[in-house]
Amino acid sequence: MNSTDTANTASPETGQTIAAPDQAAAGEPIIKFEKVIKRFGDITVLDELDFQVRKGEKVTIIGPSGSGKSTVLRILMTLETINDGVIHVAGKPLWHEEKDGRLVPAGEEHLREMRKEMGMVFQQFNLFPHMTVRRNITEAPVHVLGLSKAKAAERAEKYLDLVGLAEHADKFPSQLSGGQQQRVAIARALAMRPNIMLFDEPTSALDPELVGEVLNVIQRLAGEHDLTMLLVTHEMQFAKQISDRVCFFDKGRIVEEGPPEQVLVAPHETRTQEFLKGFINPE
Numbered sequence: 001m002n003s004t005d006t007a008n009t010a011s012p013e014t015g016q017t018i019a020a021p022d023q024a025a026a027g028e029p030i031i032k033f034e035k036v037i038k039r040f041g042d043i044t045v046l047d048e049l050d051f052q053v054r055k056g057e058k059v060t061i062i063g064p065s066g067s068g069k070s071t072v073l074r075i076l077m078t079l080e081t082i083n084d085g086v087i088h089v090a091g092k093p094l095w096h097e098e099k100d101g102r103l104v105p106a107g108e109e110h111l112r113e114m115r116k117e118m119g120m121v122f123q124q125f126n127l128f129p130h131m132t133v134r135r136n137i138t139e140a141p142v143h144v145l146g147l148s149k150a151k152a153a154e155r156a157e158k159y160l161d162l163v164g165l166a167e168h169a170d171k172f173p174s175q176l177s178g179g180q181q182q183r184v185a186i187a188r189a190l191a192m193r194p195n196i197m198l199f200d201e202p203t204s205a206l207d208p209e210l211v212g213e214v215l216n217v218i219q220r221l222a223g224e225h226d227l228t229m230l231l232v233t234h235e236m237q238f239a240k241q242i243s244d245r246v247c248f249f250d251k252g253r254i255v256e257e258g259p260p261e262q263v264l265v266a267p268h269e270t271r272t273q274e275f276l277k278g279f280i281n282p283e
């Protein structure tokens with residue numbers, strides 16, 4: 001199928017036929033959710049979600065517990081499937097692939113390729129405890145990207161330096177503070193050179209005095225013009241500083257979105273106003 005063709009597609013889970021959008025047209029957003037439905041049992045977590053992120057944009061998702069924020073990131077990272085709808089990442093369907101001119105549910109190889117677009121930083125760091133910091137960072141570049149050990153080690157050094165941990169390469173995660181572990185996790189994600197970085201409440205497992213060092217690293221990354229960032233956080237002041245756009249999620253839909261000065265400081269929607277009452281005003 002060329003870039004102007006359209007085709008009918010089967011939903012990855014239901015097999016239902018859905019219309020396929022145009023591929024990779026110029027100026028397309030790097031992330032595009034179209035009428036995405038995600039259910040866990042009887043609960044509809046994403047309810048026909050339409051959501052887009054442009055290349056290089058820094059977008060923060062806020063919202064009450066259970067509103068589907070983490071699910072959006074986990075679906076992008078292919079850790080959760082979708083029940084219906086279509087997602088495009090970098091102009092390609094994420095959960096579908098082309099076969100004989102039709103979009104069909106994606107196979108493992110397609111998902112593996114698509115994952116290379118994204119790096120994710122989790123709440124709980126998720127480092128390999130039995131590997132040194134260096135090995136945590138070189139593992140995927142060697143085994144997934146096929147880099148030589150020497151090249152991967154060079155990369156690890158570069159990104160450890162970026163997160164201010166160059167001298168800790170030979171330590172094990174248990175020898176580091178939570179803030180340092182999270183910075184290693186950021187270096188590990190960056191070492192795959194993703195176009196998109198996903199952050200899922202990266203500071204919520206940290207003691208308050210360790211939050212700043214992680215936010216500083218993320219803030220520095222936000223200065224990277226080409227890196228697209230999608231961040232779930234409850235750090236409203238931080239969201240205000242780094243975001244081009246803030247999306248307020250509730251019950252699997254975007255209730256309000258716009259520049260941080262609007263959504264976080266002078267929200268239009270009552271639900272956004274109610275939610276933000278629980279936080280210190282980020283003005």
Ligand SMILES: Nc1ncnc2c1ncn2[C@@H]1O[C@H](COP(=O)(O)OP(=O)(O)OP(=O)(O)O)[C@@H](O)[C@H]1O
Binds near residue numbers: 045
């Ligand atoms: N693997 C799963 N199995 C069953 N239910 C799940 C699963 N993952 C998430 N859920 C449910 O989906 C809903 C949305 O979860 P999600 O983690 O996306 O919310 P969230 O907005 O990120 O919330 P929080 O701020 O508490 O992390 C919740 O009701 C949650 O219990």
